[in-house]
Amino acid sequence: MLLLKLNAVLRGGEVEQKQSFTQRFQEAVNSSWIPRAALAHLPRLDNTKLIVDDGFRTNLESMGGGEVGYADDSGYEVVVAPTLAKKPERTLTHEFIHVLDGHDRVPFDEESIFRSKETAGLYRIFKGQVAGEAMNEAVVEHLTDSMWNGELDIIDPLSKVRKRAVYTIERSLLHTLAQKGVKKVNVRRFIAAHFEDQDQTEVFGKDSAQTKLVEALREAFPFANVIEELSELKTGETVKETHAAIQKYCMRLERRTNKYLALRVGGAVVAKLRGRTQAS
Numbered sequence: 130m131l132l133l134k135l136n137a138v139l140r141g142g143e144v145e146q147k148q149s150f151t152q153r154f155q156e157a158v159n160s161s162w163i164p165r166a167a168l169a170h171l172p173r174l175d176n177t178k179l180i181v182d183d184g185f186r187t188n189l190e191s192m193g194g195g196e197v198g199y200a201d202d203s204g205y206e207v208v209v210a211p212t213l214a215k216k217p218e219r220t221l222t223h224e225f226i227h228v229l230d231g232h233d234r235v236p237f238d239e240e241s242i243f244r245s246k247e248t249a250g251l252y253r254i255f256k257g258q259v260a261g262e263a264m265n266e267a268v269v270e271h272l273t274d275s276m277w278n279g280e281l282d283i284i285d286p287l288s289k290v291r292k293r294a295v296y297t298i299e300r301s302l303l304h305t306l307a308q309k310g311v312k313k314v315n316v317r318r319f320i321a322a323h324f325e326d327q328d329q330t331e332v333f334g335k336d337s338a339q340t341k342l343v344e345a346l347r348e349a350f351p352f353a354n355v356i357e358e359l360s361e362l363k364t365g366e367t368v369k370e371t372h373a374a375i376q377k378y379c380m381r382l383e384r385r386t387n388k389y390l391a392l393r394v395g396g397a398v399v400a401k402l403r404g405r406t407q408a409s
């Protein structure tokens with residue numbers, strides 16, 4: 130009975146929820162945070178069913194209290210925790226951004242009505258469950274929080290602007306990759322790759338958003354293949370253990386950047402001194 134009642138609360142506002150999200154999304158496109166091509170994904174919201182569950186699937190506050198399921202472009206399901214039924218907007222922003230992600234065409238699997246997570250968003254670049262899921266959540270949550278609080282370029286999870294955002298460890302990985310290399314990677318590159326469909330990747334080839342992100346990461350971390358290293362991270366026994374592995378990797382990567390920069394500066398000084406000795 131309770132479930133039916135809660136469902137009614139959200140269902141009444143379903144059209145408005147989708148409309149206000151669409152408006153926010155349009156604004157983000159107009160601000161050049163999201164590529165204009167992503168607007169073509171908006172009709173998917175018409176095939177998205179909103180459900181308030183009993184709290185079993187969505188009880189984790191640290192994960193924002195929402196969940197999304199996809200069945201190709203034909204149908205989507207967004208589940209929201211009952212505690213959020215009266216104020217679901219922020220959680221829905223996060224889940225709708227998942228719904229609008231770019232993905233690869235996959236043959237329809239008769240065993241399951243849902244398309245696999247591995248073919249969506251940044252999972253296509255960062256293979257492996259830990260990195261793939263972490264990068265998808267990081268980008269989706271960072272964009273969600275920016276759509277609510279502004280300041281897209283402030284990625285640091287410790288920043289005051291980001292205090293309401295969830296998926297903190299995942300966002301610290303995005304922060305490290307975007308801002309702790311020898312060169313910064315614009316967060317819009319991660320967002321563009323998230324929304325890019327397989328056909329766009331094929332059409333644009335070396336100019337595709339995914340290719341450009343991979344190249345930018347190579348330039349930011351010339352001393353390592355970060356994509357390959359991250360793809361090898363293993364899932365821990367618990368979420369805490371998985372998070373610890375991500376954190377450890379971030380700290381190590383930052384140390385390696387500092388070492389690389391120190392050696393380069395050191396090398397330049399030595400070369401300059403040598404030049405001077407030769408000249409004298």
Ligand SMILES: [Zn+2]
Pocket residue numbers: 223227266269
């Ligand atoms: Zn999510």
